[in-house]
Amino acid sequence: MVIPIHDVNPTRRTPYVTYALIAANFIVFLLTPGIAGSVAGQSDLSQLCHLQAFLDQYATVPRELIHDQLPHLVPTGEVGVGPHGAGCVLAPPDYHKSPPLSVFTAMFLHGSWLHLLGNMLFLLIFGNNIEDRLGRIRYALFYVACGYAATYGFAYLNATSGEPLIGASGAIAGVLGAYLVLYPRVRVWILVPFLLFLPLRLPAWIVLGFWFVLQAVYSSGGAVSAAGTVAYAAHVVGFVMGMLLAWPLKPGTSPPPEPGGTLFGRQARRSW
Template sequence: MGNVVIPVHDVNPARRTPWVTYALLAANFVVFLFLTPGVAGSLTGESGLAQLCHLQAFLDRYAVVPQELVHHRMPNLVPTGDTGVGPQGPGCVVGPPGYAKSPELSVLTAMFLHGGWLHLLGNLLFLWIFGNNVEDRMGHLRFLLFYLVCGYAASYGFALLNADSRAPLIGASGAIAGVLGAYLVLYPKARVWVLVPFLIFLPLRLPAWIVLGLWFALQAVYSSGGGVSDAGTVAYAAHVVGFAAGMLIAWPLRPGTPPPPA
């Protein structure tokens, strides 16, 4: 999820088992490993045009496409998953969509899709560390609803800022950013063990408001395209919107939140 420090553990035990967090972790992993085309090939080192075209067709069907979401219309031509040879040489074949896609439902499916192992594991690490306490405070069903609302807010926010984009938007980052925003509001003084890369990885115990505040500041800078070379390939704006949504939703719960251990 893009950070200069790597969180590994928070000193903030939960009172009850975070079943929803566990289910979300498992669902993201299962979808990536067993349902996303090309993962098996990546594990064996195999790759090729056919695999790429299959993945492109899969993402076009199940990922968020900002242009479709904002204008609520499907394109006339989409990737079919087949390969062919055209004037420019071998490539992916496009054709009329053979399916009915709901842009609104694609926001939900896209939350469980990831572009690679680093993308997946980075997201799941943040959800593992910070999700249990937010679920503990909200309760299981409210936390699930909260997670989905933050994911929708992040996707719609990104789509409105990139209304003409055809690039697929995938990942749980927006929803998990909402979890981080809620954690910052509810447990700003909780201690978080992080690894800071400085020649070697230095372990430090920092308050959550520093760790998550720095994370949010970096996402805001990156979303403007500053200080990073791949700003166009990561939906940093979705992180910013999701984080803000999480803070706003969690704010009313602050007064009754028990303080974390000192």
């Protein structure tokens, strides 16, 4: 696992769409009912019931998406006491859920600060250059298309699953795939945890290629991850989708010149 911190790849315009996506993800996370208790590690049943009710309405569920099997009973957010003790109250839904639309809403939901910050870090570092290359409108459409492809790909591979699928990582994986195609030789500063967070500057094709291989290995079951709830297959599909959509643009894209005298990707100050 590596942590990107900066890429040496100047842009020509302010990445307003990327900033807007990051802001939207943070706002939705902070407004998600019950997320405060989940983030703090508390076990308040009322908060968990509210969170579960919210996710059932706005998260993507593969079984609903592929087979259109909507549940007859869903959590209401209320706590009740039954024969087996306290639990979330179930009732017929008082809303109409559109599974295809839930793919879009799920792209702005995250389950923890670590989940959110990790996704937003990758989007901030690599999204600005893809937005710069595609233009704002095409970039926004590209982002959503990769998110949909990633979610549907994962859902088809897990068509009977009733677990909610959330997160922007499928769409962001598409951004990484496009970056690999368009800027493979651009230098990226990374931190390597197992080397005591030693900073290294490597070509994007090594950084992103390693990331993709790791996702593919995990998705195939060839390795065991501590984060067993991560939808690695969605990352793989989103990444490939991003590469395919960016490939026609490759002949017209050349890596920008690297600024002279850089230090961690920033212009170094001379003391003489």
